[in-house]
Amino acid sequence: MAIGLTDVAPPLVRMRLAGFRHTLSDPEKSSWIWTGASIGVLLAAGTIWAGFADADLVAVAMAVWMLGWAVGPLFAGGGDETLRPEYFTMLPLRPRTLAGGLLTAAFAGIAPAVSLLALTALIVLGARLSLLAAIIAIPAALLQLTSFVLVSRLAVAVFGVLLRYRSGAILAAVVNAFVLAFTAQGWALIAAYVSSDVQGTMARAARISPSGWGLVAVESAGCGDWWLVLLALAGLAVLSYLMYVAWAALLVRRTTASRGGVRPRWRLNAHTARAAATGKELRTWSRDLLTGHRLAFAFGYGLFFCLMPLAVGWSGMLPWTGPIVVLMAGAISANLYGSDGTAVWLTLTTPGAAAVDVRARQRAFLLVVTPPVLVLSVLLTWWADSPDSWPLVLGVLPALIGGAAGLGVLLSVFSAVPAPDPHQRSGNVLASGGDDGQLVGQVYVMLVATATVAGPALAAGLLWGWWGLPAGLASGVLAWWWFGRVAARRLETHGPELLSLLRGGAGTTTSRAKQRGPASRGSRFVVNACTTLGIIALVPQGIVPMVFKLSGSSVTSWFLALHVDEPWQWPVIVAMIVLGLTLLAVAFIVYRRSSPAAEPATG
């Protein structure tokens, strides 16, 4: 007797929920989950508000939600991996039955629930139009949710295939970088090549893209265009089915592929301990396709972000390509020890290896990032033909590079996120297996902290021109030396604790919870929420609109300050920066107060 979907789905849903319950019982993980869920609910509330206000806004919001589902997992460790397809390969199931079961289980989580909440914006919108439109909104919302979940699973599967090959890893990075840069700077391309009505065009495009089909169905029901209602709903159903079939096919591929990694080129050929350690680290950058993919993404994002405004003849972003690349590249190197899995035991059993290893990781970052970034910066600043930018860019660059190389190892040692050993990575090459929320948090922290290191250079450059260069060099060297030293000391004194954390990963919660961080679940939640909201207020709502306003850019995007009337723009920016700093201060104070007493230096 063939096993059908109705037999498979219930146990899979129960497995997923059981995994979820265990995650919730880990105070550290659950606080991240609640933080993420709270932010999700806030965003959903915003979407529902848009449903009351403006259909165009709903269309754009839906596009953002779908984009989040598609690219989110690529940054947050490959999506939920509670149920890996590999677990079920020996069950006598047809691939589509298994895929159907896994899909059903994929709905049992917080992200789909939050998205469903956001999708009630369609019902709100429908209710404003007519009763029938409100009724049509129900299947439209459900179909739309299905398409969200499927696009996420399919994206992870497609990237999983691409990331098995060097060329695929780079192609995926370029596509990814383009899509993300487009969300920020796409207005320039639209204005240049499509229409001067940028916002209208974006709303139209958002309705044409699959993310807007549910909205189109509701709106058409409101004006009695039943053919379009049918077309939009059928379109969503057919698209979801096609994504489902493609995903099922890729699942088979995933569970039957080999995982040896690419054939090594460019042999290690060192003569000293320092060179050997650097050489090892450089091989990781070049041979681990996931690392290579992320690096290519950093370069692609920086280039697209700064080149797109050229479409409207604005070359002011060009000199900043290099700094943006360094910021992004730094953000991906904040979990160096975590991504090596338990390999740190070798550093611990080799006398005197800790400092050598930390410095080697810094040097490798420097060697990988600096030459191409320097070339890019010189070429693009020269092309932009803005003499004022030279001292700023050349001052900020060394500060950012030194800052990223220093802070990267510091975070890697102090707040490692456990990941599976590279040889045990699942068929989902993106999977970190660890705290996805924590990984995303680390990226934010890296971005803000690295940018802070460049603060003095930027200030000196703006005030006194070329004095920015020595300021940048000094702060870069200082950050490199000091943070590296602290990291090396910590690795020497607390190496076994780092190994326990990386070895335990999920499951050894009792020993982990004691090691670091605020004790109670409540204070963890406060720390996480304040940090995340504080960074949002400080950077994208405070510093970024300030830079845009100073540079005379016409972008308004989601920057609150740039949507209010002119006289209020500066007060809003200042208020956001103050709010952000206050929230971060609260987070820090709560963290300090509720953390267990500092451990003795050598345990």
Place this chain on the structure above:
Amino acid sequence: MKAFELDGLTKRFGDEIAVDELSLTVPKGSFFGMLGPNGAGKTTSLSMAVGLLRPDAGTARIFGVDVWAEPTEAKALVGVLPDGLAMPERLTGREALLYLGLLRGLPEREVRDRTAELLDVLELDDTDDKQVAGYSTGMRKKLGLAIALLHAPRLLVLDEPFEAVDPVSAATIRTILNRFVENGGSVVMSSHVMALVERLCDRVAVVADGKVVAAGTVDEVRAGGTLEDAFVELVGASTRGVEGLRWLSA
């Protein structure tokens, strides 16, 4: 002088006591087997004893050097093969050995010669086109052993060295270890394969529930019978598997 002394090692994970005041001594020049059922605390004890897991209490000494007070000196004396930990996954086996040898301060010429010999003896010399991430479980064990031997330590601490290794390689490893002991080295090895321990080791300790329940020479512990009988008696016999499972009949 004792090669290895564990004194009152204790480790708790939450409410669970994984290792409970475990003490044992390994005389210089002995081949020491650590036996115990799954979850007895063998890996936890050995990790604490070589400096990979901080004990809640107790000390570990290697040739009199305290592992936790003078880690650098202690680590120079010991070669470790842990069970199931990652290695420099993005290097080839040869590159990993070169890298670790240089980190230990050995001259490059010496590292290259030793590496070539180790890879040859362990039949890993034709794997230069593979990253360690692509190695099989047995190949990983053999590379781990090569890493442990590379700096010619005086003590080897091996966690399940024969697991997943094919019979031919196992014979090679036995020969290497026997020669190591004949030349004055000491070996501590955990295992749950009785026949192997009986054949290789001169001394054993049986660990159960985080405690040493018996220790001494192999003859003392087996007390006239086989090691397997003694082991089952010490850790508690199980008759499970005799009754039940009737649905299993074809």
